[in-house]
Amino acid sequence: MKSWKLFPKIEAIAKYVECYWFLEKESFNEGFDFPKLNPDPCSHLIISGLDRSFEYMYAANSQTVSGSHWIFPHVNTFTMDHSDLFRIIGIKFRTGALYSLNLKKSIVDLDKIEAVDIKHLVGSKTFSGDFLLTNAAEQEKQVCNILDNVLLPWLLESQEDKHSDLVRHILLLLSETTVTDIGDKLHRSQRTIERSFKRVAGLSMKQVKAMIHLEEMLNYLYQLKEGDIDWADVANKYGFSDQPHLIRHLKKSIGKTPASYAKQRDLAIDIYGNFEFN
Amino acid sequence: MKIRIRQYMVSDLDAVLNSWEVATRLAHPFMTDDFIAQEKINVAEIYMPNTDTWVAEFEGEVKGFIALMGNEVGAIFLQPDCHGKGIGKLLMDKAQGLHGDLEVEVFKENSIGRRFYSRYGFELLEEKLHEPTGQQVLRLKFKAT
Structure with a gap:
């Protein structure tokens, strides 16, 4: 490989x-x-x-x-x-x-x-x-x-417009800021930023935020051995109110419970490694 | 002595391949016949159809070429009996005129190529191992001023 x-x-x-x-x-x-x-x-x-x-x-x-x-x-x-x-x-x-x-x-x-x-x-x-x-x-x-x-x-030849400009700003904030605060920070209504975002990214802000957090979490889990994972800590670290929320989220997004994922490790990152560290 | 730089045509292929093979063997004594045979096929089938290539005619015959992909110099080769006449410089001038800054990779062992690039004004970016040959490769950059 x-x-x-x-x-x-x-x-x-x-x-x-x-x-x-x-x-x-x-x-x-x-x-x-x-x-x-x-x-x-x-x-x-x-x-x-x-x-x-x-x-x-x-x-x-x-x-x-x-x-x-x-x-x-x-x-x-x-x-x-x-x-x-x-x-x-x-x-x-x-x-x-x-x-x-x-x-x-x-x-x-x-x-x-x-x-x-x-x-x-x-x-x-x-x-x-x-x-x-x-x-x-x-x-x-x-x-x-x-x-x-x-x-x-x-x-x-790319063309920027007010929607793509706005989304560029939203994306800088998205990972760390709540969706409501983003509207306040950018002085736009919730409805305006949601509409521009959906138009440009093809997804809602909530969806993209969840994907970014999932990716960050998977990168973190990648570095840990099965026995070293403290799921309560992971849930807390990645913004889930409790462990059941994390379990439901993983089941929905990657089709596995945390325990079965930690055993099988069958995502691309597990098979091909995190390219960052190569 | 008449030197002409012009765009590559399909009818130049044999002359281009010949200049590539003769000059490659001289500059890269470590390459095996198998490696050269495979590369020759790659030059003919993959590189030539997909690069912006210019040939140098010396007294009416194609003696060498430069193959570009954007500002990346994929190859520059010249019949050894035509070295030292400023033909390589004219080929590189063509690339420089088209793209400004240029980048190229050269085997560390290729002293002919390295002398040429260094005289032209290329500077070292980095050095690394080329696994198929086990040789070190240098990446060079020319900055237009």
Whole structure:
């Protein structure tokens, strides 16, 4: 297994792209074949060779695509079929970024996977997923520099409006501030900020806040051994009024109770590690 | 002595591949035949169709090329008998004119390439291991002034 995560160097790109990441499964006996992807308010653009297909499942729903594709914001936890070998580069967009990139209609579709022709999307003649994938494992800085170059003209065409401006401010506050206080701080009515947020991010503020907190909690749990987890402490740390609330929340978002999750550890972070620490 | 820099055409492929292979073998004595054979296929099938490539014609023949992906110099190679005539500099000037700042990676062992980049004004960004060859690779940056 190989992986890395790097940040765009150009500010005009970092405004919309949170990071670039790479993941390669090199042999059949590594990793777990069906890792899960917890809910995410961000869209990811996945670069892959055309010959490789990807399956994403939740409940009775299953979506399969070949080659490069979008993973749009999802409120459900996806189970991925990673039984085959694969090599992918991901571009993680910031929450609501697609609104400013003329892809507005796409983000209304939550929980969607969609095949994409990246060359066409970014309008670049020299973009080559194969080239990037061939070099990705060894030359990550080069790959990121090329991605910066390829994305820049496209991202410079982005259009901001009063809604996206407002959402940018909301997102800075969202993790630490109650939804009511955000309205006061930004001198807007509750209704106005909710409406702009829903329009840009495709999700309610409450939904995104819950996803951010879940992600933070999963990152924290990742660092602990099963026996070292104090669930009452975790509930308190991540803003749940008591343990039953935490249990219900986990069951709903990742389909498992805390105890069974701590045993199985089958989320992408558990299988592929936290890219931050690589 | 006439040097002309022009955009790459598909009909240049053989000459470009030849300049790549001869110069690559000279600059990278540590590369195995297998590695070079695989890379040659990559150059022909993946790199050339997807880069912005410029060739150098010397006395009417294609003697070398520079392949760009944005400001990243993916490759610059020149027939060894044409080294030292300022042809490489003209290729790099073309890239610099198009993109301003440039970045490139070069094997530490490639003294020919390193001398060329350092004379042109590239500076070291970082050094790291290239696993497939076990060699150190340097990442360099040229800052336009």
